[in-house]
Amino acid sequence: MRPASFVLVAGVLSAPFASSASASTVSVTLPRLALAEYKRPYVAGWIEPATGGAARSLFVWYDMKKAGNEPGTKWLADLRSWWRKSGRLMKLPANGVSGATKGPGTYAIPLPADLTPGHYVVSIEVARENGGRELVSVPVSVPAPNGRASGKSELGAVVVSPR
Amino acid sequence: MRKISPWIMPALLAGTMIASTAQADSTYIKPSSTNSSGENNMVTFDAAGADHLFYLDHRPVQLNTITVTRPDGTPGTVINGLQQRFRSVFDLRLDQQGTWRIAAQQTMVTGTFMADGQERRVGGRRAPTPAAGGERQARAGEGQRAPANPGAPVRLPPVALADMPANATDVHLTEVINRTETFVTQGAPTDVAHSGKGLEFDPVTHPNAVVQGETARFRYLLDGKPAAGITVTVVADGDRYREATDALTLTTDKDGQVAITWPKAGLYWVSAQTQDKNPGEKRAELRRMITSETLEVMTP
Numbered sequence: 001m002r003p004a005s006f007v008l009v010a011g012v013l014s015a016p017f018a019s020s021a022s023a024s025t026v027s028v029t030l031p032r033l034a035l036a037e038y039k040r041p042y043v044a045g046w047i048e049p050a051t052g053g054a055a056r057s058l059f060v061w062y063d064m065k066k067a068g069n070e071p072g073t074k075w076l077a078d079l080r081s082w083w084r085k086s087g088r089l090m091k092l093p094a095n096g097v098s099g100a101t102k103g104p105g106t107y108a109i110p111l112p113a114d115l116t117p118g119h120y121v122v123s124i125e126v127a128r129e130n131g132g133r134e135l136v137s138v139p140v141s142v143p144a145p146n147g148r149a150s151g152k153s154e155l156g157a158v159v160v161s162p163r
Numbered sequence: 164m165r166k167i168s169p170w171i172m173p174a175l176l177a178g179t180m181i182a183s184t185a186q187a188d189s190t191y192i193k194p195s196s197t198n199s200s201g202e203n204n205m206v207t208f209d210a211a212g213a214d215h216l217f218y219l220d221h222r223p224v225q226l227n228t229i230t231v232t233r234p235d236g237t238p239g240t241v242i243n244g245l246q247q248r249f250r251s252v253f254d255l256r257l258d259q260q261g262t263w264r265i266a267a268q269q270t271m272v273t274g275t276f277m278a279d280g281q282e283r284r285v286g287g288r289r290a291p292t293p294a295a296g297g298e299r300q301a302r303a304g305e306g307q308r309a310p311a312n313p314g315a316p317v318r319l320p321p322v323a324l325a326d327m328p329a330n331a332t333d334v335h336l337t338e339v340i341n342r343t344e345t346f347v348t349q350g351a352p353t354d355v356a357h358s359g360k361g362l363e364f365d366p367v368t369h370p371n372a373v374v375q376g377e378t379a380r381f382r383y384l385l386d387g388k389p390a391a392g393i394t395v396t397v398v399a400d401g402d403r404y405r406e407a408t409d410a411l412t413l414t415t416d417k418d419g420q421v422a423i424t425w426p427k428a429g430l431y432w433v434s435a436q437t438q439d440k441n442p443g444e445k446r447a448e449l450r451r452m453i454t455s456e457t458l459e460v461m462t463p
Contacts, residue, residue, distance in 0.1 A: 073201035080461050083200060084372055088351045135463070 023110040024145050024163050026058065026122050026138075029156030032104035033131075040101035041128035041154060042075060044082035045109060050119035050139060055085040058122075059109050060092075061099045078127040081135055111160070115142045122147075126154040188212040188221045189398070190343040190455055191432055192229075192265055197371050197459040199349045204257045206347050208241075210267060211250040215403040216432045217457070219249035224267045224343065226251040234261025234353045260350035262371060267343050272324045272444050274336035284321035285336055324444070337449040338442035345457040346370040359387030362437055362452035367420065373460045375428040382420045383435050383454075389419030393437040397423055400430035425460040432457055 026045060042062045048055040060082065063072030073092065077083045092098055111122070120140050127133040134154040138147040148159040195207045209217070210224035226246040231239030241253040257263060273286030324336075340361050348371040355370070357363045368379035383390040397411040413421040415435075425431070434455035442450035 071201055074199070074204065076200035077196075077198050080198075081463060083198060084374070084461065088198070088200065088348070133462075 023113060024142075025108040025110050025161055026124070027106055027108040027157070027159045027161070028124050029106045029158070030102065030104050030126070031151075031154075031156045035131075037130065039129040039131075040103055041126045041131065042079055042101065043124065043126050044079045044087065045122065045124045046082055046086050047111060047115070047120050047122050048085065050121050055082075056112065057082070057086045057090060057094070057097050058111065059097055059099060060087065060094075061101050064093055064098060064100055075127070075129070078133065079125045080127075080133070081123065082125045106156075111145060117142050120145070122158070122160050124151075124155060124158050126151070128154055188214050189216055189432055189434065190224060190267070190341055190453075191217055191457045192224065192267060192343055192345045193217045193430065193457050194265070194345050194347050194459070197345075197347050198461070199257065199347070202257075202260075202349070204349055205254055206257065207243075207252065207254045208265060208345070209250045209252055210343075213249075216398050217400050217430055218403055221249065223247060223249060223251045225269070226253065228267040228269055229253065230266050230268070231255060232264040232266070232356070234259045234263060236356060239263065255347075257347070257349040261353035262346055262348045262355060262369070264355055265345050265347070269341045270338065270443075271341075272336050272338050272442075272447055274334070274447070276327060276331040276335070277333040278328050278331050281319065283319055283331075285324055285327060286321055324446075327446075334446055336442075336444065336447040337438075337451055338444045338447040339451045339453075341453045341455075343455040343457075357384060357387070359384070361386065361450075362390060362393075362435060362454050363387075364433075364435070364454050364456050365419075370456065370458055373425060373431075373458055375425050375460055375463055377463075378422050378424045380420050380422050381433070382418065383415050384419060385437065385439070385452075386441075389415075389417075390435075390437060391415055391417045391419055393419075393435055395421045395433065395435045398432045398434075399427075400432075428460050428462045430457060430459055 044060040045058040046055045047058060062076055066072035076087055120142055121137050122140055123137040125135045132154050134151045136149050136151045136155050136158045138149045138158055138160050140147045140160050144162040145160045146162050148157060150157045190212045192208055192210045211219050212222045213220050223246050226244050229241055231241060233239045241255055244253040271286055275282055275284050352369045352371050357365050363384045365382040365384045367382055373379045383393055393415050395413045398408055402408045415421050432455060436453040438449050438451040440449060
């Protein structure tokens with residue numbers, strides 16, 4: 001556990017999405033896949049109350065620049081759960097939520113600072129062109145969210161850490 | 164052979180078939196996708212009546228009976244429509260955000276009467292229009308049932324309702340209203356309006372938010388009021404690859420609702436039927452109503 005924590009902290013600090021040190025974060029690892037043709041996946045994360053209720057998007061990474069007959073927004077619905085629970089109710093691009101697609105690596109995303117204490121589920125969903133789709137959910141408790149899970153194919157570790 | 168016969172209309176329809184061997188078919192409109200993001204997405208549809216869901220093995224839904232309701236309630240237009248032997252196929256460009264309803268409704272009157280000492284059937288296929296390009300021509304003797312034994316009189320072909328003679332007696336007619344529909348949503352879902360006429364699907368759970376492992380509630384309305392105690396049949400896609408149809412049969416509660424927990428993701432056919440004594444056609448005794456929805460159940 002110790003070495004893993006150390007690696008995690010390093011990842012958080014080096015990630016472009018690292019925010020103020022006081023915030024809780026979810027770190028997401030996109031694995032490097034040995035493929036002849038690899039397109040950066042669409043990825044979304046959200047948090048929702050464990051007992052049900054409105055989902056809140058944390059981030060969505062998609063092709064924001066592609067326009068024309070088949071714009072990048074066309075494949076947002078491939079993030080099936082996120083699209084149903086949150087994406088289709090949002091106006092995109094959304095400030096602080098939308099971002100460009102990212103390659104393999106570990107990224108840390110801050111959780112909202114204004115969550116009321118209670119039980120939540122943090123979910124990360126990935127969909128890749130000509131690839132798979134994977135959903136990983138981590139149950140956590142606020143104010144000290146702490147948990148981890150791992151995907152099998154499109155997602156590596158998903159780690160929620162308290163401030 | 165399907166275990167559940169949702170309705171017997173095809174048996175009445177098919178003049179050349181012996182009623183007891185006729186199979187019921189399931190009318191459906193199958194969308195290529197049900198949830199889309201972005202704008203101006205194109206969806207394509209198959210509309211058919213088939214013995215197995217969702218295959219193409221019996222008849223097309225008449226292309227000219229397809230109606231589209233846009234999210235704002237105005238009518239939409241299908242493009243690239245083609246009516247084939249087993250299906251109608253058409254495209255729809257989603258030029259509004261929200262939930263679109265794609266439907267077809269067929270109303271027919273079927274039954275029997277006596278005239279000049281003979282029993283005649285009403286309904287059935289009308290005589291094929293001659294010289295209509297591409298339409299099937301009548302085969303010799305079509306519509307006539309073979310005599311049960313040699314020497315017995317040949318049964319006469321069915322007549323159209325409009326051609327029923329004035330001296331008809333013992334009139335026993337049923338009005339059959341067969342509605343089928345599906346829903347597709349671009350962007351955020353919107354509510355689906357109902358007309359208050361006949362048997363209608365009035366979803367409590369949005370039809371484009373149905374998920375494996377979750378429970379959806381659907382309400383049925385009869386002339387705008389909750390329809391209690393009616394039968395609802397749920398069939399999953401792919402019954403040609405199963406030994407049995409494995410239909411789930413439910414009955415609406417006092418509020419006209421059923422609850423369905425989806426065992427797995429995929430396409431489902433949800434069909435309700437009932438009958439009453441309020442036909443729109445004055446000479447009919449019964450009104451039989453069927454409404455069938457095609458739903459795509461998504462992964463969690």
